[in-house]
Amino acid sequence: MASGPGPSRGASSGDEELEFTVASVWREERVSCPHVDLLKAWLGGSLTGGAAEFVAFHVEESRCPWCAASIDALRAQDEDASRRRLEDVRDRLLRSTISALRATRA
Numbered sequence: 001m002a003s004g005p006g007p008s009r010g011a012s013s014g015d016e017e018l019e020f021t022v023a024s025v026w027r028e029e030r031v032s033c034p035h036v037d038l039l040k041a042w043l044g045g046s047l048t049g050g051a052a053e054f055v056a057f058h059v060e061e062s063r064c065p066w067c068a069a070s071i072d073a074l075r076a077q078d079e080d081a082s083r084r085r086l087e088d089v090r091d092r093l094l095r096s097t098i099s100a101l102r103a104t105r106a
């Protein structure tokens with residue numbers, strides 16, 4: 001079945017040129033910037049497999065300035081949110097401690 005002469009596949013001298021083109025397009029046009037939701041998922045550690053590798057490469061290896069800015073913004077939001085959550089927990093803890101103290105003293 002597969003014993004025919006077939007077309008020769010060894011004539012791929014344009015490979016390096018192609019890679020170069022893809023890399024420049026990537027940098028100049030931001031073609032492969034992951035969506036901000038993807039960045040968020042990656043930051044939160046919920047991204048796995050190829051998508052996580054892709055984002056990690058894009059952010060850490062190619063150091064995309066646009067995505068770095070997005071990540072900075074996401075991290076700032078995240079810190080805000082977790083600080084608020086922490087204050088909420090502290091508040092609730094304090095209230096339950098007070099009521100526990102009242103309960104034991106009563």
Ligand SMILES: [Zn+2]
Nearest residue numbers: 033064066067
């Ligand atoms: Zn990017």
